[in-house]
Amino acid sequence: MTSQKDESIPTHDRQSAVETARSEISALSAQIATANRAYHTDDAPEITDAQYDRLKQRLLALEAEFPELKTPDSPSQQVGAPLGEGFGKITHEIRMLSLGNAFSDEDVTDFDERVRSYLGVPSDVIAFTAEPKIDGLSLSLRYENGRLIHAATRGDGETGENVTENARTIADIPWEISGAPEVLEVRGEVYMSHADFAALNLRQVEKNEKPFANPRNAAAGSLRQLDAGVTAARPLKFFAYAWGALSTPLAQTQFLAIERLREFGFSTNPLTKLCETPQQLISHYHDIEQQRAKLGYDIDGVVYKVNDLALQKRLGFRSTTPRWAIAHKFPAELAWTRLEKIEIQVGRTGALSPVARLTPVTVGGVVVSNATLHNEDYIAGRDSKGEQIREGRDIREGDWVQVYRAGDVIPKIKDVDPTKRGDDSAAFRFPQTCPECGSDAIREEGDAVRRCSGGLICPAQAVEKLKHFVSRGAFDIEGLGAKQVETFYKDGWIREPADIFTLRARYGAGLQQLKNREGWGPKSAENLFKAIDERRNISLARVIFALGLRHVGEASAALLANHYGSWSAFESAMTHARLGEGAGWEDLLAVDGIGAVLATSVITAFHQENERASIDRLIAELNVQDAKRRMPTGSPVEGLTVVFTGTLEKMTRAEAKSRAEALGAKVAGSVSAKTDILIAGPGAGSKATKAADLGVKVIDEDAWLALVEGA
Numbered sequence: 001m002t003s004q005k006d007e008s009i010p011t012h013d014r015q016s017a018v019e020t021a022r023s024e025i026s027a028l029s030a031q032i033a034t035a036n037r038a039y040h041t042d043d044a045p046e047i048t049d050a051q052y053d054r055l056k057q058r059l060l061a062l063e064a065e066f067p068e069l070k071t072p073d074s075p076s077q078q079v080g081a082p083l084g085e086g087f088g089k090i091t092h093e094i095r096m097l098s099l100g101n102a103f104s105d106e107d108v109t110d111f112d113e114r115v116r117s118y119l120g121v122p123s124d125v126i127a128f129t130a131e132p133k134i135d136g137l138s139l140s141l142r143y144e145n146g147r148l149i150h151a152a153t154r155g156d157g158e159t160g161e162n163v164t165e166n167a168r169t170i171a172d173i174p175w176e177i178s179g180a181p182e183v184l185e186v187r188g189e190v191y192m193s194h195a196d197f198a199a200l201n202l203r204q205v206e207k208n209e210k211p212f213a214n215p216r217n218a219a220a221g222s223l224r225q226l227d228a229g230v231t232a233a234r235p236l237k238f239f240a241y242a243w244g245a246l247s248t249p250l251a252q253t254q255f256l257a258i259e260r261l262r263e264f265g266f267s268t269n270p271l272t273k274l275c276e277t278p279q280q281l282i283s284h285y286h287d288i289e290q291q292r293a294k295l296g297y298d299i300d301g302v303v304y305k306v307n308d309l310a311l312q313k314r315l316g317f318r319s320t321t322p323r324w325a326i327a328h329k330f331p332a333e334l335a336w337t338r339l340e341k342i343e344i345q346v347g348r349t350g351a352l353s354p355v356a357r358l359t360p361v362t363v364g365g366v367v368v369s370n371a372t373l374h375n376e377d378y379i380a381g382r383d384s385k386g387e388q389i390r391e392g393r394d395i396r397e398g399d400w401v402q403v404y405r406a407g408d409v410i411p412k413i414k415d416v417d418p419t420k421r422g423d424d425s426a427a428f429r430f431p432q433t434c435p436e437c438g439s440d441a442i443r444e445e446g447d448a449v450r451r452c453s454g455g456l457i458c459p460a461q462a463v464e465k466l467k468h469f470v471s472r473g474a475f476d477i478e479g480l481g482a483k484q485v486e487t488f489y490k491d492g493w494i495r496e497p498a499d500i501f502t503l504r505a506r507y508g509a510g511l512q513q514l515k516n517r518e519g520w521g522p523k524s525a526e527n528l529f530k531a532i533d534e535r536r537n538i539s540l541a542r543v544i545f546a547l548g549l550r551h552v553g554e555a556s557a558a559l560l561a562n563h564y565g566s567w568s569a570f571e572s573a574m575t576h577a578r579l580g581e582g583a584g585w586e587d588l589l590a591v592d593g594i595g596a597v598l599a600t601s602v603i604t605a606f607h608q609e610n611e612r613a614s615i616d617r618l619i620a621e622l623n624v625q626d627a628k629r630r631m632p633t634g635s636p637v638e639g640l641t642v643v644f645t646g647t648l649e650k651m652t653r654a655e656a657k658s659r660a661e662a663l664g665a666k667v668a669g670s671v672s673a674k675t676d677i678l679i680a681g682p683g684a685g686s687k688a689t690k691a692a693d694l695g696v697k698v699i700d701e702d703a704w705l706a707l708v709e710g711a
């Protein structure tokens with residue numbers, strides 16, 4: 001059978017093609033059914049996985065080409081997520097992280113220096129691998145005893161979607177591998193080549209369907225199809241570049257580990273190179289950049305990874321990125337367009353953010369119609385220190401502006417062309433009152449941002465707070481996204497987060513209100529209530545992040561959660577803490593990564609009557625789970641609070657700290673009655689004296705290493 005498109009086949013030929021396909025499908029279905037029975041019921045497989053794989057792929061491809069031949073009882077319909085129910089979830093045994101970025105040569109040399117200084121080897125040569133950063137979507141494949149068990153998207157890094165059936169249709173992904181560790185999670189990027197993307201878009205247009213904006217979207221849209229038959233008909237590819245859980249190490253270096261993945265049958269990127277200096281990294285970066293247009297698939301930078309896996313392990317991770325790797329991004333693409341209007345959005349903390357509405361323009365394959373303008377100084381041509389940017393050129397409505405996209409973030413404006421201004425052009429006047437509620441918009445000393453002073457009376461702040469509350473890193477309630485929250489707010493059903501959890505009690509009985517709404521019925525309402533109820537059990541870190549307190553992002557929420565452990569401990573500490581002084585304040589600042597600005601913001605929120613009452617109403621609806629301490633069981637320092645002081649000779653302070661934390665200890669910055677151990681190196685001063693006064697155990701670095709050795 002040819003892969004000709006249906007439309008181009010004359011009717012009688014098409015008819016005979018259908019007939020041939022029908023008999024082939026029926027033969028395949030029978031073979032697959034027999035194989036399934038032999039494998040699952042009789043425990044006596046008659047064909048190899050690879051043969052099974054080929055039968056299944058052929059069936060999926062035929063059904064994609066002749067959808068009219070697909071029957072509900074086809075073997076293609078009997079596995080994976082049932083249609084219409086969405087994907088199942090898979091929790092990654094090891095989190096899937098993202099990468100920090102480098103944009104300049106200097107960022108690369110800084111990265112190399114950071115690595116050496118963290119390891120305490122300032123003049124050692126550290127080798128790195130350098131390879132293209134593929135612009136697709138990451139996927140984790142779990143193999144047990146050489147068989148593909150499941151495939152999961154990255155999701156939020158902790159939990160992804162189960163796309164196993166779809167992944168099985170990708171030719172680069174083997175169903176079976178030999179010689180691999182018992183447990184092996186292969187990670188890599190699913191992508192679509194330029195040629196396949198162009199052909200797919202042609203088919204989309206022919207079918208009167210919307211073409212994809214770029215290969216990345218096409219790859220993502222194709223992988224996340226509930227019908228694996230559709231995925232099978234979309235030519236996706238996969239490069240392996242990393243791994244997750246492993247029962248035995250693959251190799252001692254990154255380079256050799258990737259080599260092993262290649263031996264197992266995975267595609268690995270041929271442009272991967274071993275480099276010994278930042279200069280070699282930068283030179284390979286330029287080589288790859290030169291070849292970029294000819295590669296036939298999209299890349300958006302070059303990834304550098306410390307080659308020695310023992311060093312990678314010592315370097316470990318920050319909250320969401322490894323210390324041992326970085327992505328050196330290619331310069332952003334630029335485009336000129338017209339700025340039609342400057343609009344002011346009010347955020348959840350009251351910040352007035354100017355947004356440029358643009359005449360739509362394509363930048364790097366994506367149509368851009370909005371860009372951030374940051375704040376009023378940026379519009380006026382000044383940075384936060386009052387120094388000129390764009391040589392002082394201001395930005396006005398009607399201007400021609402140059403737009404760029406850096407990574408996946410919101411587009412920005414790089415420059416403006418004042419020579420194209422008309423006579424009626426006038427400097428933009430930044431509002432002094434909130435455009436949403438009319439309250440004064442105040443700019444505090446030293447703050448680049450003007451803020452609405454309306455607090456919870458400002459509808460924009462309330463809605464944005466709610467949107468943040470239901471966002472992905474926060475409560476992430478299925479079926480309750482930003483749009484629904486906005487409508488529910490407008491209708492007066494939800495005013496604050498606690499209201500979400502009383503929705504059923506208030507509106508559940510008759511469901512009348514929801515029934516009348518477009519797209520809502522008793523079933524969707526019931527689903528929503530169920531999704532809401534499921535979220536009553538929620539982690540402490542998510543709750544803290546969801547509160548939407550100023551300066552508290554996901555990473556700092558996790559720090560707070562780990563430090564206080566439970567909602568009651570956190571709440572009581574914040575209630576009793578005073579700004580700038582006292583034990584509560586000291587304790588909060590002792591958390592590494594929490595500074596005075598964040599501490600002030602959190603304590604202030606807990607002391608504002610309205611805000612506090614709103615928090616209490618929310619907590620009353622929830623069952624907040626205590627922070628899980630991720631720690632190896634049986635570590636002798638688990639749960640202890642330790643302080644390092646003086647000079648450490650065998651490791652840097654940063655390494656000592658992250659190792660202690662990885663073992664489940666809390667590392668504090670100062671000695672108090674709560675300290676369990678003080679690790680004192682040479683030159684230890686007042687902390688050692690204080691520890692002695694308080695009767696805290698004091699040990700030296702060697703004793704500490706002996707204590708944690710092997711843990």
Ligand code: IVH
Pocket residue numbers: 097098099131132133134135136137138189241242303322325327
């Ligand atoms: S390594 C622990 N290598 O980039 C870090 N990532 O911005 C593991 N990506 O989520 C990732 N090409 O989806 C790595 N050669 C490459 C990559 C690559 C593309 C993606 C990946 C990751 C994202 C981070």
